[in-house]
Amino acid sequence: MRARLSLLVLALAQLVIALDYNIVYVALPEIGAGLGFSPHDLQWVVSAYVVTTGGFLLLGGRTADLLGRRRTFVAAALVYAGSSLVGGLSESAGVLIAVRAAQGIGGSLLFPATLALINTIYEEGPHRNRALAVWGAAGAGGLCFGSLLGGVLVEAFGWPSVFFVNVPIAAALAWAGWRLFPADSPRTGTRRFDVTGALAATGGITLFVFLLVHAPEAGWDSPSALVSAALSVTLLSVFAFVETRSRDPLVPARLFAHRGLVAAMAITALYSATFSSLPYFMTLYFQNVRGYGAFATGLAFLVPAVVTALGTQAGERAVARVGVRRMLVGGMTLGAAGAAALGLALTGDGSYALLLPGIVLLGLGQGAAWTGMWIVAASGVAAEDQGVASGMASTTLQVGGAVGLALLVALSGSVGQGPPDEALLTGIRGAVFAVAAVLCCGVPLTLTLRRSATPAV
DSSP: OHHHHHHHHHHHHHHHHHHHHHTTGGGHHHHHHHHTOOTTTTTHHHHHHHHHHHHHHHHHHHHHHHHOHHHHHHHHHHHHHHHHHHHHHOOSHHHHHHHHHHHHHHHHHHHHHHHHHHHHHSOTTHHHHHHHHHHHHHHHHHHHHHHHHHHHHHHHHOTTHHHHTHHHHHHHHHHHHHHHSOOOOOOOSSOOOOHHHHHHHHHHHHHHHHHHHHHHHHOTTSHHHHHHHHHHHHHHHHHHHHHTTOSSOSSOGGGGGOHHHHHHHHHHHHHHHHGGGHHHHHHHIIIIISOOOHHHHHHHTHHHHHHHHHHHHHHHHHHHHHOHHHHHHHHHHHHHHHHHHHHHHOOSSOOGGGGHHHHHHHHHHHHHHHHHHHHHHHTTOOGGGHHHHHHHHHHHHHHHHHHHHHHHHHHHHHHOOSSHHHHHHHHHHHHHHHHHHHHHHHHHHHHTOOGGGSTTO
């Protein structure tokens, strides 16, 4: 019973992370009007969260290993609760952007701590695979249900409600985590933080993600983009230099020799660049091409949410039957077929039913691949390294998503020609077809996984 309650708490934590990322999208117009955001600055309500989450994940993972997974989980949940409360009370644009950055730091602590707890509470094999599938289903649901919940809350209570809703949930997670999770082992004093490496890695990755988010609008040759690129390269070079000489590195070199973890990092980057970028373009399609309102757009994402959640469960069962490598190949193949079918069905006046075949194939493939890649990332990693291993894989997830979305947005803008409405639809279809093509490339990548890198292949 305790293990089931622990899994419920861990799944709810993943739900909160996913909701917090997505729930603000439909509230952006009201936030912009209510706090006086300029059109250019409004994007930072989303981007501040993305930048800090991506930049601090490695540090968050190592924090979970060194300070304790339960302590880190509880602290991160309290950061969420406190920052969400301040966010709902915000009366200026600057304060709200700072709140979103704080929420991103909370996410960078909570995500690897949650994943490390799953990978240490549940032993490797069917029990862990099942836990990862439940955890993944909660995340898939949060990403899509966030749009629906955001629409309902904004229409009923105004934009502050999308922040206030997190406060009681995050506070309850902190309390439940402290009561349910195994107590952290006492610190022995033999391991310490690599402070220089942590600062260099966090700064370098944060600036890199900032560059990917900021440069497409400001220009890749703008002074801010060039300075960010130069500082990012410098800091990441310092990080690489320091890590080779540190007695307790932020990222132990032995983890880069772990084939399963390295393979999972490549797959998470590809996954995020493709599957995770599609909601952006589908939101544009529903609202700007088809004219859906916030609530109707949220309803349109219900089917993808349910199907993706089912895909995580199907993926867990498929691992037991055919092995994780074949299951990942199947997930990528389904996703590619679904994206191709969806691209063909995107029209200016077609019914929602025409989109369903592509949506179903995409959701099943996305859910299965999500479960599989975290199984690969955790398999064979020692308990004391589970936090930083989770941080490594989730960092490539964030960076891959930023790179993929930036490239797809640029592609969408370049292929869209003609009148504005027609150009927008053409650009969206071009991005969806590009996702299908990249997922096809992911199939041979997955096939190259060595048998020793994946369990039960």
